[in-house]
Amino acid sequence: MKIAVLYGGVSGERDVSLASGKGVIKALKANNHDVIAIDFNPNNLSEIIELNVDLVFIALHGKHGEDGKIQSLLEMLEIPYVGSGVLASALAMDKSKAKQIFGLNGIPIAKSHVYNLKNKSDLQITEASIKANFKVPFVIKPNSEGSTLGLTIVNDYTQIKEALITAQLSDDYAIVEQFIDGIELTVPVKGEIGQEIALPIIEIIPKNDLYDYESKYTEGGSEHIIPARISEELTKKIQNYAVTAHQSLGCKTYSRADFILTKDNIPYILEVNTLPGMTSTSLFPDAANKIGLTYEEMIEEFVNLSIN
Numbered sequence: 379m380k381i382a383v384l385y386g387g388v389s390g391e392r393d394v395s396l397a398s399g400k401g402v403i404k405a406l407k408a409n410n411h412d413v414i415a416i417d418f419n420p421n422n423l424s425e426i427i428e429l430n431v432d433l434v435f436i437a438l439h440g441k442h443g444e445d446g447k448i449q450s451l452l453e454m455l456e457i458p459y460v461g462s463g464v465l466a467s468a469l470a471m472d473k474s475k476a477k478q479i480f481g482l483n484g485i486p487i488a489k490s491h492v493y494n495l496k497n498k499s500d501l502q503i504t505e506a507s508i509k510a511n512f513k514v515p516f517v518i519k520p521n522s523e524g525s526t527l528g529l530t531i532v533n534d535y536t537q538i539k540e541a542l543i544t545a546q547l548s549d550d551y552a553i554v555e556q557f558i559d560g561i562e563l564t565v566p567v568k569g570e571i572g573q574e575i576a577l578p579i580i581e582i583i584p585k586n587d588l589y590d591y592e593s594k595y596t597e598g599g600s601e602h603i604i605p606a607r608i609s610e611e612l613t614k615k616i617q618n619y620a621v622t623a624h625q626s627l628g629c630k631t632y633s634r635a636d637f638i639l640t641k642d643n644i645p646y647i648l649e650v651n652t653l654p655g656m657t658s659t660s661l662f663p664d665a666a667n668k669i670g671l672t673y674e675e676m677i678e679e680f681v682n683l684s685i686n
């Protein structure tokens with residue numbers, strides 16, 4: 379097949395996407411596809427509009443790539459692509475909206491509230507409202523961002539203002555969320571619509587206190603334990619939550635749900651990633667490996683699921 383890979387892009391996660399894209403390009407070539415690699419730039423949409431391919435593999439992360447916008451363009455052009463559609467992508471990118479849907483579907487969610495940061499002069503009002511509604515510790519993060527960018531754990535009310543300013547650099551909206559103390563779990567989901575399965579749960583042990591950008595992307599920045607060291611019963615429950623999360627947003631082909639599991643075994647969902655990292659050491663391919671899928675086989679499965 380003739381497949382275009384979109385990677386790079388212009389979001390805060392450009393570097394990660396460059397690495398994901400390289401992995402995907404290599405795998406597609408190894409699988410004998412004819413590959414066109416495109417470092418995506420929204421200022422050069424003609425590159426996409428003029429594409430003559432059988433399929434587009436979106437290896438972008440974050441804004442313009444993971445949020446439904448590029449999916450929308452491809453829909454208009456009637457070019458098939460890998461992964462979730464416009465609505466599911468946009469919903470998943472909006473952490474707050476996605477959490478409302480997860481909550482309605484019985485998945486535990488942490489208390490949170492979204493604040494509009496567009497009007498900078500309102501910061502003081504926002505700060506007061508956060509103080510009135512949240513007890514420390516809590517998290518302030520951009521509502522639509524990834525890779526832990528722009529996130530602050532607030533342990534003292536004096537940190538709020540700076541945390542809001544930090545979040546504002548990535549997004550016009552901040553989500554304030556109660557801090558959940560526990561272990562970090564992530565669950566890859568894949569498959570045909572209605573028949574998705576969860577892969578083994580990954581327990582993440584970051585070297586830093588927080589599963590931050592550095593822990594995520596530097597070699598040895600975190601340890602992945604697969605399967606997570608939790609009971610079979612709890613594993614099944616969390617895997618079901620991950621599949622429910624995927625289906626409730628209407629995701630397609632693959633996704634990865636992030637959870638924090640507390641000491642009393644409540645798995646709070648943080649988010650669903652519709653285009654999770656696809657570097658050779660990323661979480662999703664790592665879990666796929668555990669069930670005997672090579673990186674190349676995993677990519678080929680995504681391709682096949684997308685053209686059926």
Ligand SMILES: Nc1ncnc2c1ncn2[C@@H]1O[C@H](COP(=O)(O)OP(=O)(O)O)[C@@H](O)[C@H]1O
Nearest residue numbers: 517523524525526527555556557558589636648
């Ligand atoms: N409410 C929270 N309680 C505890 N830790 C959190 C919370 N929200 C985020 N984190 C930490 O920050 C990381 C990134 O948050 P997440 O919501 O998954 O956003 P993204 O991965 O899109 O940047 C999580 O993996 C976790 O380590």
Ligand SMILES: [Mg+2]
Nearest residue numbers: 525636648649
């Ligand atoms: Mg995450």
